[in-house]
Amino acid sequence: MLQDIIEVQTRENYQLYLKFEDGNAGIIDISQMIEFTGIFEALKDLDYFKTVKLNPEWGTIYSKGSIFSKGICCLVRCQFSSNSVL
Numbered sequence: 001m002l003q004d005i006i007e008v009q010t011r012e013n014y015q016l017y018l019k020f021e022d023g024n025a026g027i028i029d030i031s032q033m034i035e036f037t038g039i040f041e042a043l044k045d046l047d048y049f050k051t052v053k054l055n056p057e058w059g060t061i062y063s064k065g066s067i068f069s070k071g072i073c074c075l076v077r078c079q080f081s082s083n084s085v086l
Contacts, residue, residue, distance in 0.1 A: 002059075003020040003021050003022050003024070003059075004020065004021045004056075004059025004060070005018055005019065005020055005021075005054060005059055005060055005061055006019055006020065006021050006054070006056070006059075007019035007025075007054065008052060008053065008054045008061050010049065010050045010052055011027060013029070013031070013046070014029055014030045014031035014043075014046075014049060015027050015028065015029050015030070016028055016030060016052060016061070018061070021059070030043070030049075042063070042064070043063060048063065048064075049063070051063045051064060
């Protein structure tokens with residue numbers, strides 16, 4: 001089952017702290033997970049990257065024009081199950 005993200009915080013470079021509804025949490029480096037092309041191209045700009053926010057209705061994160069799919073977020077949560085920091 002896909003878990004909702006309930007908290008997000010931007011960190012240095014392309015890192016995000018994510019917390020899921022099941023309590024799993026950790027820091028991920030988005031630059032290791034996505035290519036900054038297409039809808040994610042604007043995220044190359046670190047100031048723009050810092051605009052990543054939580055959409056509690058969808059249980060996922062987004063920035064202006066970019067939505068991170070629950071599938072990507074689920075993959076991250078599964079990794080948090082065995083690691084606290086990625």
